Structures are given as C-alpha cells and as structure tokens.
Amino acid sequence: MRQASGKKRYIPALSFRWLTPLYDPLLKWVMREETFKQRLIQHANIRPGMKVLDLGCGTGTLTIMLKKIHPNAQVTGVDGDPDVLKIALDKSRGSDIQWDEGLASSLPYPDSTFDRVVTSLVIHHLITDDKRLAFKEIHRVLKPDGELYVLDFGAPHSSTTRFMTTYMRRLEETADNFDGLIP
Incomplete structure (x- = not known):
C-alpha cells in the first residue's frame, strides 16, 4: 500500500503492485468483464458531446470501451496509480482519451464538469x-443534471458467492460492500 498525495491510502488493483500486470488477463479469465462493462455503458445513456469521467479507470478497459462506443463524447479516465495509467495509455494509443492521476476522495476537476x-x-x-468523500467529490464534479453509474460488488446472494467472498470480507474496504452498505 502506498500513500497517494502524501495523505491518503491507496490500494492497487489486486491489492499488490506486483500483480498489476496480471490485472487485465485475470479479469478476462475470472469475470465476463466486457459483458458487464458493456451493460454499464448501455445504462449510462451517453449522448454526443457529453463529458464522461471513468473514476478509478485502472488499466482503461471501460474508458476505452466508452470512447469506442461513443466517439463523440469527451472521455476522461482518472486513477490514483501511475502504473495502471501507463498501461491504460499504452492500450489507448491513437484514441482521444484524457488520462489523469487523482484519487476519488479529491478529484482534480472543477465543480460541475461531467455529465x-x-x-x-x-x-x-x-x-x-x-467512500463518503468519494461520493461527495462525485456529486461536486457532476453537472446539476449529471448521473452516476456504479458497478461493484454487493451483498452475496448464494452460498457460492458467500463462500467466494469469505477472504475478501476480511479486508476493511470490502466489508461494507458485501453487507450491501454503500454510503
């Protein structure tokens, strides 16, 4: 875990920095990443000219999908990890995506920037x-009629998913999600 901006804790994808290069192949193997991210994009109802922020963009998979599906939208990806941003930049060469380093709890954008x-x-x-700070920041950077779309873990609904979340539940960060408590 490293300190971002000298103050806030930052947890890299997969919890350990040395696993960062494995993030994309692992998500493709373990989850149907493109399928559920495609659904998120469909629900977001993005129109030409809209400004869209991918918060915690990681290696840029969702951000790049957004830009491919909505080429006339202004798409920005922000993440607190410069290593994953480098991967995102490499994956998106030639596309018109803005990549920024920043934390969800203190976004580097003016008020009312994004649709x-x-x-x-x-x-x-x-x-x-x-989480509370992040949602306040999201509210701040969204335009008055802007919308937020969240895709994340929630409360498990089967014995299989309860078993699979046993390890992850031990992490302070995930307990609220698995209890169905997102502030």
Missing part, C-alpha cells in the same frame, strides 16, 4: 470514510 461519472470495481477498494 456522467462511471465507476467499475473501485468502490470496494475504499474504506467507509473514503
């Missing part, structure tokens, strides 16, 4: 207080 904020598999990385 849509999307976030995928990020909120469970935040401790409860940082």
